[in-house]
Amino acid sequence: MGFFADLHIHSRFSRATSRGLTLRTLAEGAARKGISVLGTGDFTHPAWFAELEAGLAGAEPGLFRLEDGPPGVRFMLTAEISTIYKQGDRVRKVHHLVTAPGMDAARKISSSLAKVGNILSDGRPILGITSRNLLEIVLQAGEGTMLVPAHIWTPWFSALGSKSGFDSIAECYGDLAGHVFAVETGLSSDPAMNWMVKSLDGYRLISNSDAHSADKLGREATVLSCGLDYFAIERAFRTGEGLEGTVEFFPEEGKYHLDGHRGCGVVLTPEETAERGGICPVCGRKVTVGVLSRVEELADRHDGTMPESGRPFSSLIPLAEIVAELMGVGSATKRVRQACDSLIASLGSELHLLREADVEDIRAAAGDTLALAVGRMRAGEVHREAGFDGEYGRIRIFRDSEGDRLSSGELLGTPLGRPKKGGARAKGKTGQPMRFDG
Template sequence: MQYVADLHLHSKYSRAVSPQMVLPVMSEWAIKKGIDILATADWTHPLWSRHLKEELEEDGEGLFKVKNSSSKFKSEKKDPLFILSTEISSIYSQGGKTRRIHNLIFAPSLGTVEKINKEFLRRSFNLASDGRPIIGLSAKDLLELVLTIDKEAILIPCHAWTPWFSLYGSMSGFDSIEECFGKYSKFIFGVETGLSSDPVMNWRIKELKNKAILSSSDSHSPAKMGREATVFELEKPTFKNIRRAILGPSLKPNWSKLPDRIDYTIEFYPEEGKYHYTGHRNCRVVQSPKETKEKGPICSVCKKGLTVGVMHRVEQLAKKEDAFVEEIDPNGVKWITDPSGNHPKYVNLVPLLEIVAESLGRPVSSVRTKEVYENICKNLGPELDILLNISIDEISIIAGEKLAEGVRKVRQRDIVIKPGFDGEYGVVKIWNSDGEQAEEPLTGKQLKSKDQLRLDF
């Protein structure tokens, strides 16, 4: 059976996160979105850890559900399950450089969570300052600590290409898993793509050939949950089976035939991510990888260094060119597949709220946009079903021809995106690809630099 999982979120106790990021609200939005398994997030924070113990009850082996949860939205799915995962920020010096690496830790039990937190406190790490704590341990030492406490725990480098805080980051990362994790590299079974890269970019990296490619939303608000997700095929939703699915590509050449496996991932368009291209936001300088090779990584206006984007960083480390095949399913959804068979397929989507907003000519945050979105989900079902499975004719009957056309265009990849750079999101235009103008095009107001730490992350 398929399970849609969003394995990387943040609670209200992380910086720049909505106060709505609490378990009951997250659970309600998961049903609305069509998400079956959610990250608890931030279990290192003492107040959030207490909230988890108060609000969750175990339902299965190593997964939890919110007590007394119910939903008003049309869905045949049960309340979502939660997996104990959290993000840790490691800042340290190695090889003459300051390294800033973010990793996800998945724990099989609350007992393991308590042991890890206890060890962090013994080392005087400040867990109460932020739901995503900053610690002085290297990524390698963090992995050693976690596996010493529980060998069934998993560590996954998250948003692996983000320039400032990731495994491969251009500004403070490494060139390989081995360089970062040393002798513990064999325990890195996968990486998270992040919003500014997609699987086909990661397929170009030789050392990721037999690694799981995971995708998650890294959401700071309920509405952003599920913008990226990993869809598992599981015999039963348990921590052990999710672990088997993640480990599969590393251990079994025929991983695609395993009963527990990753079936596909749901992706942001990477161009929409905040660090896809190289650039300098303050000077409005943006460069493609080709332009960066020609001009160099120096701002032509202020002569300072540019933030080297994810696409260029992939070009630096890749050992092969893009290789993919497009397949269209009966619903008109265009999927991207790996011709080598080493990795699962994936699909790029635009969140339904963004489609609604552009169809109305209103901002995503407007009251009208939210009202229309809520009505569509109540009448048609979960967002991901609307984007992937429900017929365009049925969408048109309930939501109107304009919205149905937007969903069709997204399914067919018939959109235009101005790439993001240096912390600024890319701009999606659904109705510009054929010269048609939206009724009231979205303005750049949502993308000003001062907005980047708002709660709509």
Template structure:
């Protein structure tokens, strides 16, 4: 079976704090730039979004959809020949459950996958009787997670239910602020219907595999993208037939699921403990010694993912079952090399040059030969990607909603004379190409 990449948890422009470009056309465009074959639609509970999806998508394979031909043709000129493909869409949505259970307020997010528009509309009719699904693409429902799972299972026997970013402090299954200590407490008698867990940006497979209670669950990773350019920052590797049921089966029994593409977890914005307002970042032992109190303002700090995993872990060493690849987005690598922001015109131009020559971003980061990268992007880029692939990175951990920073060069290296020569050579090559 061919290997392909899937990013199943994203959002549309109908969710709060998201890009206006989150429409099917931009998602298909960026999926091709990234090298993603299957992208989740996100937000299928929102009436405006599901209506747009019905208007713009047609079924490709069983349970997967693609842009209508006229829309696919309209974005083709913006996609380099080296990246052109026909990405698929899977109908997905995230739901936020806020409710009381066992004398504690619970706030838990879940990702739902469905095989077709009929089942989506059926579920939406049920959910609209329970709460407001019209004001936000990620609706908030006063519904027990166990009961949401029951509603989803009653909607379709082909539905797939994944607890989302399971360690996020505020809104997740194991979150330090409002989560549970074990899965059975959350889902009770329906726990056997949970087969996969989403790790989230602030944790990775080795961290999760410190808990023996998670051994029977597949670990999946998705971008939770709030803009098209963030697609694929975390994603999944499949070796299955290209259809909904085959992918769901792979996430159920692990056969045909090759592994995941990960953030370095330290870059996640809830990795360590801390208090962002006071710029206080703490490791778990520091938090414990201070009894969870910020040393600056005296208020409680946010307990991060690393601390929470440590609290629940029952192993000293992880039991790894699937491959995983820790990556840094290409624009962030270029930003460090060239000393300007990842969204600047300079970085954008170089990024477009690279994918035009070498192929999609994830191919460049994972598979492209270092020699070809050096020929196209220069010695520094080749060195950076080699270091990333070998986990030789400098980590400044995220905390309390503040993203961390992963670097590939220390300050001394940035001062070396050959840095400027490499940059100048690269600029000359690019100018020559334009003549």
């Protein structure tokens, strides 16, 4: 039985993140999701690092736990660094996930980075150094430090992205490229897409949520069966030993899956983009070329096989999105939150529920409709509206005709929720208590 790691996340000191992100909300969020090893994010930010030093205690080698935090959650020191520089006459913007096995190594990385740029204003600092030179700084900070190219296909900010990336990881890190052994696939691609590019065969594919709020933790994660130990995880990423696979978004849900212009309301498949010469039919400018196009551009394996280094993966939909679809309300609503809390309380963590809980147990706890929904998701029987140019896609389980029955309450039956204060049951939209029954 393995465990889940989600190493790329952010603190409230990064731009555009939830103000509520503290070590405690992160640890509690990880416990809800079923994540055993959570990245701290943002360790280069002095104020966040001070909180890490004050709040975390050493646990297993290279891992930390929060004092009085949920017992099963460990932290790993991680940060995302953005590098912007010119190479080969093009501006390169590449994001990197950096990890450290201890406070000293993290401090060393931060003090080296402070000499080359500003690490004070953003938890994810933007530095004018090359990817290669960032890697050198990370390697010099001591044994066990790691650099993993982040969300490698994102058009604007990644090692292989269509706008500012390279055609191979090796090209990005130059003479030090041999020290890179794992890459993060990002939300808009899944391992099967990455298997089409032979130059990635030598890298282990890992997944993380890149969460900017606690409720997004674990939307992607890596499954490990190695020891609960920083150095064992590093070895798993390097050799594949103890790396079991990943849990993924359906890649269409990612916000850069297809091509297009968000402002123009134009979404194009790779074939449509090619037919139009890459030009937006509304504004006449170049479209943002998404991940699928870019993967197909670099693809040199078309038979659908998994390379030897490959690992299985499961494509999941966040529980809040499934419940929201069943209730016919937004996924960020209080009702959805309460329903998810009660499901997790009776069935275990979210990742367990989505990935491996017995469908009969789900049926017993929450009714036929949720059991049917989870079964369809696991079988990949979902409807996909792909994301593009920064707009998230939408994955739905039920057809519109079925959706009408859901929102009319026909498929909503009896209570999911615990009795509210004063003894009243939680009410569904139709006045019926919430249970996802047909």
